[in-house]
Ligand code: C2O
């Protein structure tokens with residue numbers, strides 16, 4: 001199914017509404033630095049030129065930030081980039097003022113300046129941090145890293161492994177990232193897809209293991225637009241959590257599973273490959289398979305596999321059973337190539353599709369392009385909202401809600417697991433419910449970052 005080939009050359013203005021956060025003095029003094037800068041790294045396989053990336057701590061993916069559940073995450077973000085930037089803590093249900101969304105929760109941090117982030121890690125699980133200013137460019141250049149919040153009692157696994165999956169668009173001759181971040185074709189189609197795939201910033205990720213070891217794989221899709229459809233070989237186990245939130249009961253890992261941009265999954269997998277064999281995590285593209293991580297097996301850790309794992313301890317689940325009282329919302333996505341959008345409102349005026357395109361705008365939510373003065377919805381604290389999300393385009397979109405997790409309702413109305421990013425497929429519609437239990441201004445956008453940059457960005461306000 002999977003080939004040994006481990007990398008692929010594929011063919012393939014917001015109003016400033018700033019609420020400046022009051023930052024604890026303690027954090028200001030103590031916070032370790034998180035420095036964003038341009039750095040050359042050997043991203044491509046050896047023999048290819050180095051690539052100048054923009055990264056945190058001079059590396060890609062950025063340094064792991066890891067705290068215990070209930071602790072605070074404090075970092076002084078130091079911007080040594082040639083552009084303004086800010087840091088978003090994707091999936092953390094934390095304070096709005098620390099959410100890092102330039103133009104919505106803070107002003108972008110200018111080159112040479114710094115900003116102290118200090119936020120609570122309420123939930124244990126797999127999260128990530130990334131730039132939230134000009135993200136279509138800045139994340140594509142490498143500005144992201146893993147953010148892990150540990151459970152109070154470590155689960156019974158032998159290794160805890162984070163795998164940040166990404167794709168890059170690089171010129172193999174120069175090794176440099178191509179600077180076509182606003183290319184109309186990407187904006188209007190499936191987003192900026194790369195031609196080089198990495199895991200934790202490496203062309204070939206290898207981790208030696210022993211037979212019957214149990215690995216926790218925390219898989220993060222950090223790509224701008226690519227869907228990763230993954231499968232296992234020589235590994236077998238359970239889906240434990242989506243988007244940082246544990247499942248109430250672990251489910252067997254299906255033959256393939258897909259992560260949209262921004263989404264995560266936690267797996268517990270046992271090495272079942274024989275001694276001397278390579279177990280694999282791979283990507284299934286159409287009928288082809290590519291290796292994303294290699295686990296060479298030598299020796300064994302025990303004669304037998306462990307028993308079925310207990311579920312991870314649940315994070316706080318807001319009560320959202322009260323659908324009857326729920327605010328009813330609707331989000332209709334339109335636009336893009338081969339779409340039917342003829343006109344939409346942008347910056348307060350209705351414009352024809354042609355005029356929008358000339359301005360690099362291709363998508364709309366409910367007929368509105370990009371950020372607006374007024375939010376998609378205003379909810380009062382504690383209110384439950386039920387939203388119909390309609391993908392009336394011919395592309396998939398990964399809708400990410402900041403600050404709160406939601407549940408997708410099954411056909412029969414049963415609420416699914418908590419998630420922060422909803423992968424929607426062309427022509428499909430979805431029902432989600434969430435409790436507006438976190439006050440503030442929350443971004444709600446497509447995590448295909450080129451789409452967010454060309455219209456698919458809005459916000460929800462929760463008022464105390
Ligand atoms: Cu992962 Cu609004 O972002």
Ligand code: CU
Pocket residue numbers: 396397398446447448451452456
């Ligand atoms: Cu999209």
